[in-house]
Amino acid sequence: MRYVVIGGGIVGLATAHRLTLEHPDAQVTVVEKEHTWGVHQTGHNSGVIHAGVYYKPGSLKATLCKAGSASMVEFCREHDIPHRITGKLIVATDESELPRLHALYERALANGLPVRMVSQGEAREHEPEVACIEGIHVASTGIADFGAVCVALAALSEKNGATLRPGSAVTGIRDRGNEIVVGTTTGDLTADVLVNCAGLHADRVARMAGIRPPARIIPFRGEYFELREDRRHLVNGLIYPVPDPQFPFLGVHLTRMVDGSVHAGPNAVLALAREGYTWGRIRPRDVADTVTYPGLWALARRHLRYGLTEVRRSLSKRRFAASLARLVPAVTADDLVPAAAGVRAQAITPKGDLVDDFLIVAEGRQVHVLNAPSPAATSSLEIAKYITAQLPGR
Known part of the structure; x- marks a missing residue:
C-alpha cells in the first residue's frame, strides 16, 4: 500500500509516523512545500498542552484533546523534548463573568478533567499578581516545544522507512482509476491512499482532489x-x-x-x-x-x-x-x-458559522483534515490514530 501525506506540520508528521507503525510494509511519503517541518501553524502556536476544558463533551476536540494531552506528555518524556506541566488558571475578573466561569467548570468536569474552583486567595497562591474574584485551576495543562516534536516525528518516520520530501509543493491531484497521482514541484507521486493535512491550504488541496469541502x-x-x-x-x-x-x-x-x-x-x-x-x-x-x-x-x-x-x-x-x-x-x-x-x-461554513470541532472528511481513498486549529498540536498523536482508523482497508 502506498500512502501520500500532504503537509509537514505536526498533524501530518504524526499521521506519517502512525502509518509506519501500523503498516510497517507500506510505502509512506510526506510532501511539504517548505524546506523545514512545522513552519506555519505548528511553528507559530503558543506551545500549550491543552487539557480539554473548553470543548463540547463527546466532541472530537474533547475526546482527542484529553487523550492527546496524556500521549503528548508521554512522547515528550520518551524523546527528551522540553516540556513542563504548569497547570493553568482561568479567572473571572468581575461578577458578570461568573456564570460563564461556572458553566466552564461544569463542562470540564463532564470531560473528566482534574479541575477545581479556587477563590481569589487560592488563585494568588499560584499566581501572586493575578486579579480575579474566582477562578478554575486546571492541573494537567502544560507547555511543550512542538517544533521539537515535529523534528522527532520526522526522524522516527524516516527511521521506520517513510520518505520525506520537504521543498515539494503540490501542483495538482488526479484520480486515475485505482490510484491517485499527486503532482509536485519535485515530480509526480503515485498513491493508493491520500491524506491531506495541509493546514492553511487544506480546503484548496481538497478541491484539487475533487472533493467539495463543506467549509x-x-x-x-x-x-x-x-x-x-x-x-x-x-x-x-x-x-x-x-x-x-x-x-x-x-x-x-x-x-x-x-x-x-x-x-x-x-x-x-x-x-x-x-x-x-x-x-x-x-x-x-x-x-x-x-x-x-x-x-x-x-x-x-x-x-x-x-x-x-x-x-x-x-x-x-x-x-x-x-x-x-x-x-x-x-x-x-x-x-x-x-x-x-x-x-x-x-x-x-457558507452560512457564517465557525466550525467548532475538528473536521475530518473521509471519501473513497482520501482523508482530508479540513479544520484542525488549537488544540490540534496537543491532540496530534490522537488525531493521527483517528485518521488511520478512517483509511480504506481497515
Whole structure:
C-alpha cells in the first residue's frame, strides 16, 4: 500500500509516523512545500498542552484533546523534548463573568478533567499578581516545544522507512482509476491512499482532489507580545480569561514558555494572506478567496463589534496592555515587546458559522483534515490514530 501525506506540520508528521507503525510494509511519503517541518501553524502556536476544558463533551476536540494531552506528555518524556506541566488558571475578573466561569467548570468536569474552583486567595497562591474574584485551576495543562516534536516525528518516520520530501509543493491531484497521482514541484507521486493535512491550504488541496469541502479556510492572524525579561516574574505559568463561547478564540492570555519567556496574546484579526504574519503581507488570491466568500460576510454581520475591537487592539499597544492588565494589573504597555505572530486556519461554513470541532472528511481513498486549529498540536498523536482508523482497508 502506498500512502501520500500532504503537509509537514505536526498533524501530518504524526499521521506519517502512525502509518509506519501500523503498516510497517507500506510505502509512506510526506510532501511539504517548505524546506523545514512545522513552519506555519505548528511553528507559530503558543506551545500549550491543552487539557480539554473548553470543548463540547463527546466532541472530537474533547475526546482527542484529553487523550492527546496524556500521549503528548508521554512522547515528550520518551524523546527528551522540553516540556513542563504548569497547570493553568482561568479567572473571572468581575461578577458578570461568573456564570460563564461556572458553566466552564461544569463542562470540564463532564470531560473528566482534574479541575477545581479556587477563590481569589487560592488563585494568588499560584499566581501572586493575578486579579480575579474566582477562578478554575486546571492541573494537567502544560507547555511543550512542538517544533521539537515535529523534528522527532520526522526522524522516527524516516527511521521506520517513510520518505520525506520537504521543498515539494503540490501542483495538482488526479484520480486515475485505482490510484491517485499527486503532482509536485519535485515530480509526480503515485498513491493508493491520500491524506491531506495541509493546514492553511487544506480546503484548496481538497478541491484539487475533487472533493467539495463543506467549509472554507479563513485565516485569522494571532498577534503576540512578550514581557520584557525583567518583568517575567509577574507570571508563573498560564493565566487565561473566561472565554466568550460565541468564538473559538480564547482572548488574550499570558503563557510562560519552556524557555522562560512570557508570551502575551493572541489578538485575533483577519489576515490578508493565508500566511499573513504581518499587516504588510498581502496575497491578492487569498484576499479574493476571503472577501468573495458569503460565509465571511454572514459572520461579519453577526460579530462586527467584536471584530472592530480586535482591530483596534491590534493597532494600539496601549489597548493590548489594558486587556492583559485585567488579568495581571501590574502589566503596562512599557512591559511589552513584539513577538512573532501566528495564523489560525479557521474553517467557516457558507452560512457564517465557525466550525467548532475538528473536521475530518473521509471519501473513497482520501482523508482530508479540513479544520484542525488549537488544540490540534496537543491532540496530534490522537488525531493521527483517528485518521488511520478512517483509511480504506481497515
